[in-house]
Amino acid sequence: MLREIHIKNFSIIDNVHIEFGEGFNVLTGETGAGKSIIIDALSLALGERATGDFIRSGEKEAVVAAFFDVTPKVLDPSTRKFLDDNGIDIDDGLILKRIISAKGRSRAYINGSMVNVQNLSDVSRAIIDVHGQYEHQSLLSPEKQLDLLDIYGGLLKDRKEVEGLYENLHALKRNISGLEQKEKDRAQRLDMLDFQVNEIGAADLSPGEVEQLAED
Numbered sequence: 056m057l058r059e060i061h062i063k064n065f066s067i068i069d070n071v072h073i074e075f076g077e078g079f080n081v082l083t084g085e086t087g088a089g090k091s092i093i094i095d096a097l098s099l100a101l102g103e104r105a106t107g108d109f110i111r112s113g114e115k116e117a118v119v120a121a122f123f124d125v126t127p128k129v130l131d132p133s134t135r136k137f138l139d140d141n142g143i144d145i146d147d148g149l150i151l152k153r154i155i156s157a158k159g160r161s162r163a164y165i166n167g168s169m170v171n172v173q174n175l176s177d178v179s180r181a182i183i184d185v186h187g188q189y190e191h192q193s194l195l196s197p198e199k200q201l202d203l204l205d206i207y208g209g210l211l212k213d214r215k216e217v218e219g220l221y222e223n224l225h226a227l228k229r230n231i232s233g234l235e236q237k238e239k240d241r242a243q244r245l246d247m248l249d250f251q252v253n254e255i256g257a258a259d260l261s262p263g264e265v266e267q268l269a270e271d
Contacts, residue, residue, distance in 0.1 A: 056075075056123065056124050056125070057075055057097075057121060057122075057123055057183060058074065058075055058122045058123065058124045058148070059072065059073065059074050059075065059121070059122040060072075060073050060075075060093070060096070060097055060100070060119070060120070060121045060122070061073075061118070061119070061120045061121075062093065062096045062118075062119050063117065063118040063119075064110055064111040064114040064116065064117045064118065065092070065095075065096045065099075065109055065110070065111060065117040065118075065119060066092045066095070066096075066109060066111060067089065067092065067111065068089065068092060068093075068096070068111065069111065071093075073093070094185070095109070096119045097119070097121060097185070098185065099117075099119050099153045099155065099161075100119040100120060100121040100151045100152065100153050100175075100179075101121070101151065101175070101176065101179035101180075101183065101185065102151075102153075102163070102172050102173070102175040102176025102177075102179050103176075105153065105155045105159060105161040105172075106155075106159045107155070107156065107157045107158055107159040109155055110155060110156075110157055114157075115156065115157055116154055116155060116156050116157065117154070117155045118152070118153070118154050118155075119152070119153050120150055120151070120152040120153075121150070121151050121152075122148055122149070122150050123148055123149045123150075123151070123182050123183065124148045125145060125148060125149050125182050126145070126146075127145060129182075130145075130181050130182070131181055131202045132211055132214060132215050132218070133177075134177065134178055134181040136215075137174065137177070137178065138165075138178070141165075141168060141170070142168070143165055143166050143168050144166065145166065149165065149166060149178070149182065150164075150165070150166050150167070151163075151164075151165060151175060151178070151179055152164040152165075153175070163175040165178060
């Protein structure tokens, strides 16, 4: 659940901190009050494309951070694996943060650990669904459908085991391919050396002949 969002130097926003309560929350206001700007800022924290146009006039960078109250058990296996592999602890929740420079470059963080924007986007999709007209509908995603099917069938443990075996299989295939390439390179090297030896033998050079040819 989204608990807090902090927005600084974004569009017309100077510095805003919003806390959300339990259950259903609503942002209301007249047209032009800034509701869509808050959604745009949240989208950046979730990994959407960034440009320098988002930065408030006269400022060097914009910062958006969103805090989510989540536990490991609500995350899909691939998201948990990514967080575990990168040493990102989520016992106290998840903070997704994005910093955008005036040149349009951005930095992404998850709980203070720097990640690439794709990682940020992947993790955000596991914890929040932003619904607009005909967009961001996770139920239409084949990956989400597969996750739900595996959860319903109680297959998450088996799936994780199969994923591990699949990764090991590909690692072995890469090792075999590397060894085959080394053997191919060795054979080519031997062929070249044999050719050079035969060339030297066919020349039937006498002692001192090379030096004599060089002098001539």
